[in-house]
Amino acid sequence: MTPRIAVLGCGYWGSNHIRTLKALGALHAVSDANRARAEGFASEQDCLAIEPDDLFARSDVDAIIIALPPQYHADTAIRAVESGKDVLVEKPIALTVADAERSVRAAEKHGRVFMTGHVLRFHPAFEKMKELIDKGELGDVKYIHSHRLGLGKFHTENDALWDLAPHDLSMILAITGTAPIEVRGEGAALLDHLSDFAHLHMRFPNGLRSHLFTSRLNPYRERRLTVVGTKAMAVFDDVEPWERKLAVYRHAVWQDSGQWAFTANEPAYVHVKQGMPLTRELEHFLHCIATRAAPRTSGEEAISVLRILTAGSVIHD
Template sequence: MKPRIAVLGCGYWGSNHIRTLASLGALQAVSDQNMARAEGFASDQDVEAIAPAELFTRKDIDAIVMALPPQFHAESAILAVENGKDVLVEKPIALTVADAERTVAAAHAAGRILMVGHVLRFHPAFEKLKALIDSGELGEVRYIHSHRLGLGKFHTENDALWDLAPHDLSMILAITGQAPIEIRGEGAALLDHLSDFAHLHMRFPNGLRSHLFTSRLNPYRERRLTVVGNKAMAVFDDVEPWERKLAVYRHAVWQDSGHWAFTHNEPAYVPVEQGMPLTRELEHFIHCIRTREAPRTSGEEAVEVLKILTAGTVSHD
């Protein structure tokens, strides 16, 4: 039997979780501080609406997906695991490293699954990219850069770095397999005291370097992760149609008589199986609940993401 999962938080992203879990046959209930909103979703999906105060102790709920304002993630996740629930909490896992570490420790102590919603790790194009890297297709990875730009969304708690960068940081950590040893952040606040633009520069123990650029005041959308190896380069561009989302460039660079020379080759587009990242993420969560396997996007990784965000944050107070 599938686990009985409740969604806590019926906002924009929570509503996507609700619809997706319902399509997977795993939605048991919905919950929100605004009970009228919860009851509307419950009616649409023919499930129960449960008040948040009652949700954590319900015996007919096996797991909770949390899509709350991030300041409420840590306490809610801790309360859930202490009541025997497995948890998928949206990013960021918390607003401080200490709260994130408390959440992870609580899940371990309770023996519960704790997964974090770094949804792009489940994108078929990223999974294919990771497979190419692991197979040695790109050679030794030397540099990674990511650009996540667009207009909005604007939050009162999260700046552009904390809102947009966790997905890319999770992908970068998955590729590198290690935490950076040097982090430098730059930011610019135009609307208020929160950064609307942010750059992160990172150096890793093996010499690999990476930079990340996020913006919520950009006139065009860009969702691009570029990986530079010593054999080839690859680009995961989520704005492109499926047949062009993953490209491999086999440029060649060499020295000739003391001068650098290169050949510029057209991209080879890698076939990618189409699939919704959120559906694949929730399927993985259900799998982990059933098998008790550690999630691919674990609480421990989310702590590392939070450490990077914290180190790279620029104050504009």
Template sequence: MAPRIAVLGCGYWGSNHIRTLKKLDALYAVSDANRARAEGFAAEEDCLAIAPEDVLQRDDVDAIVMALPPQFHAAFAIRAVEAGKDVLVEKPIALTVADAERAVAAARQHGRIFMVGHVLRFHPAFEKLKALIDNGELGEVKYIHSHRLGLGKFHTENDALWDLAPHDLSMILAITGQPPVEVRGEGAAILDNLSDFAHLHMRFANGIRSHLFTSRLNPYRERRLTVVGTKAMAVFDDVESWERKLAVYRHAVWQDSGQWAFTANEPAYVEIVNGAMPLTRELQHFIDCIETRQDPRTSGEEAIMVLRILTAGSVIHD
């Protein structure tokens, strides 16, 4: 029998989980502190509406997707795994490393799946980029930079770094295969005391350098991850159309008589099969993990690493 999954939190992103799980025939219930909102989704998607305090204890609920304000994630996740539920927790899974560690340790202690909503790890273009890197198509990776810019959303608890950077940090960690040994951050708070712009600079033990720029007060959208290797460079641009989302630049740089020379080539666009959307692929992976008990691709341990980087990079606010 397919796992019976409840969505806890029926806000903007929770509603996406609700509709996607319905399409996967895995939506069993919805839950929200706003009872009317939960009942509206229940009527729309033909499922149960259960109060938040009850959904954690229901024997007919196998797993819970949590899309709550992040300050509530850790406490609810701990209670859920203690009640025998597998969980997928949206990012960030907590606002402190200590809370995240407690939640992940509780899941491990009770033998429950703990997956994190780093949805871009399931994007076909990123999966293809990762395959190119693993196959040596780019040579040795030397530098990674990401830009995630746009206007809004504005949160009372999360600044631009904590709200926008986890997706890119998850992708960067997947490429580097290790945590950074040095993190330097700076932010600019324009509207209130939370940063609206943030930069992270990272150095890894294997020699890779990385830079990340996020903004929620930018006039245009940018969703770009660039990887620079010794053989080629690649750009994953999620704003572009599917046929242009992943570009490989086979530029060449060399020394000639003591002087640097280079050739710049036009990008070669990598074919991406436009199949299921990343959220569909992520939730299908969660279902597979529930059924097979395999470790999720986006684990709690990875989320803890992301939180450590966010914490280290949040020390400066201009």
């Protein structure tokens, strides 16, 4: 039987969950502190509108997607799992590592699925990139850099690092398979006390290095993850059309008579089957609920992401 899912939080990203779940036949209810907003979605999507405080005791709700301002995520997730609900918590799952650990441990104690909304892990282009890396097509991975730039959105609680970096950190951790042993961050706050630009530099146990650049005050959009290996380099560029989202560059670099030489080859674009990452993420959540399998984007991964964000919390210039 298809799990009956409620979405708590009918804001921008919560509304995407609502519409996608409806298409999957799993939307049972919506809930929001703004009753009129919830009732509007309930009418539009032909589902129930339930008051937030009444949601947790409902026997007709199997799982809750929590898409609230992040300062409310931990306590809400704990209340949900203690009420016997499986949860998908949007990123970041908390604003402190301690709160994240509390919520994940509560889910473990009560035997509930705890999944994190790191949606780009379910992007077909990233999945294909990860497959190429695992097959050794790039050789040994030596460097990863990620740029996530654009104009907005602006939040009162999250700076550019905490708002934009979790997706990229999730992908980087999936590639490295381990947490960094060194993290350095720097940033600049131009509008108020929260950083609008942030750089994060990481070093991993095997010598692999990575950097991440985020900005919400950039004149153009950039959504690019680059992986540099000893055999080839791969670029996942989510701004490009589907036929150009994943490119592999088989450049060659060698020494000749003590001097470095190289050949720069044109990119080979890898075919990627089209699919909406959010749809694939929610299909995975439904699968985990039905089978009790561990989610690909687990609570433990979210804790690792929060540890990096905390260690790299920027000093404002």
